[in-house]
Amino acid sequence: MTSGILLLDKPQGLSSNAALQRVRHALGRPKAGHTGSLDPLATGMLPLCVGEATKVAGDLLEGRKAYLFTARLGERTATGDAEGQVVATRAVPEGAQGLLREAAEAMLGVSQQVPPMYSALKRDGQPLYKLARQGLEVERAPREIQLHALQLLGLDGQDSQWRVLCSKGTYVRVLAEDLAARIGTCAHLTALRREFVEPFEGYPLVTLEQVLADPGSVQLLPADAALPQLPAQTLDLAAIQTLFHGQAVPVGPVAPTPRCRIYAPDGLFLGLGEVLPGGLLQPRRLFNDLGLQFT
Numbered sequence: 001m002t003s004g005i006l007l008l009d010k011p012q013g014l015s016s017n018a019a020l021q022r023v024r025h026a027l028g029r030p031k032a033g034h035t036g037s038l039d040p041l042a043t044g045m046l047p048l049c050v051g052e053a054t055k056v057a058g059d060l061l062e063g064r065k066a067y068l069f070t071a072r073l074g075e076r077t078a079t080g081d082a083e084g085q086v087v088a089t090r091a092v093p094e095g096a097q098g099l100l101r102e103a104a105e106a107m108l109g110v111s112q113q114v115p116p117m118y119s120a121l122k123r124d125g126q127p128l129y130k131l132a133r134q135g136l137e138v139e140r141a142p143r144e145i146q147l148h149a150l151q152l153l154g155l156d157g158q159d160s161q162w163r164v165l166c167s168k169g170t171y172v173r174v175l176a177e178d179l180a181a182r183i184g185t186c187a188h189l190t191a192l193r194r195e196f197v198e199p200f201e202g203y204p205l206v207t208l209e210q211v212l213a214d215p216g217s218v219q220l221l222p223a224d225a226a227l228p229q230l231p232a233q234t235l236d237l238a239a240i241q242t243l244f245h246g247q248a249v250p251v252g253p254v255a256p257t258p259r260c261r262i263y264a265p266d267g268l269f270l271g272l273g274e275v276l277p278g279g280l281l282q283p284r285r286l287f288n289d290l291g292l293q294f295t
Contacts, residue, residue, distance in 0.1 A: 002030070003051030003287065004220025005060075009205035010038050010046040019208060023048055026215040035060040036168070036197060037120060041081050044194030045205055052287040053223035055271065060226050063198030064148060066165045069189055071176035073158045076186035078132075079118040080173035090185045097155045103182035104150040104162075107175075112142035116174055145170045159190065199228050223287070224269040227261055233273065233281060234263045240270065248280040259284070 010019050016037040024032050032050045035057050044067075049057045073092045077084035093099060115121050117132035121140070131138060146167040153161040164175065173189050180187035196203070203221075211218055239249040243262070260281070262270040271286035 003053045004222055005053050005056075005226060006048040006050060006211075006218065006220055007200055007203055007205050008046045008048050008211070009207045010043055011208055012043050013040055014208075015040050016046055019046060020048055022208060023211050026211050027218070028215075033057055036065065038194060039081065039173075039192065041083060041189070042192040042194060044192075045196050045200065045203075046194070047197055047200065047226075049223070049226075050220060052271075053220075053226075055285040055287070056223050056226045059230075060197060062168060064165055064167060065170070065197050066163065066195040066201070067172050068153075068191075068193045068195060069162050069164070069172050069176065070191040071160050071162065071179065071187040072190050073160060073180055073185055073187045075158075075188055076177065077188040079188075080116050080171075080177060081189040081192070084118070084188070086188075088186055092158060092185050093183055096160075096183060096185075097152070099183040100152050100155070100160060100179060103179050104152055106182070107150060107178070108147050110144060110146045113145045113169075113171060113174055113178075114142045115140045116171055118173075119171065143169050147175075150175075160187075163195075199226065222269060224261055227272075230257065230259055230261050230272075232261045232263055233275075234265060235270075235281075236265060240264060243270075243273070243281070243283045244286060246283060248276065248282045250279055251275060251281040252279040262286070 006023065008019060008023065010016065016034050020032060020034045024030065027050065030051050031054060032048055033054050035047045035049060038044065038046055047060050073096065074089055075086050076088040078087050117137055118129045121128050123131065123138050147164060149165040151163045153163055164172065172192055176187045176189050206218060233251055235243065235249065242249050258275045260273055260275060262273045264270060272284045273281045274284050275281050
């Protein structure tokens, strides 16, 4: 398969881009991209879109994400995680476990979150983390996030274990700090693992070691595995030929969204389209490596 999605189990200590480049090198340097960066500290699911599957990367970025994380209470670091120096300490209040559960319940739903300085967001073309390393701090606009579930799994001394299901754009480091602030203390992340990115809950992961040891055995998921939420349109060969010439074809209304997956009669996934008012299907992101021949 020349195109598809690889669900990499990103190892700790490696940036998302570094992991991507190692996989690309092992697979013969195809075009590829990752969807949703993980910090070097973090491990877990990093979807890599290979070849024409890069055309569905935007849909994966929109999906909810689930994380397991450990927050050490009573200590704040410069980076919000274990890679930074401790810059402040505060006592952990009595009854912290009950207080944390109350705080978690109060934080569910839609809220505003200020991104951390140690992030890849840019100001005037400069990543914020580079400014932070220079001792600079700039104002960051809050962003809307949504916490769908936030569960305290345990509290062992100062270390609290959590599971969260959240929207895109959620910084778990900031979430840990905000939880601690609500009970009158501070915190930083000591462990972070991404369980899944929707729609890949429960899917097996491939380790970097497996890719490097035997890249020929790596099975890529088909690109349309990322798009179960979109309706499907199956076209006959004449309509497909028209579509690949950039022209719209009549298909009738489609619901619940005008965007759709397009298939050949044999089930081959051709790419993405949009049904316009009047029932015309317009090509939007068709795959170019299908080897189709029209007479």
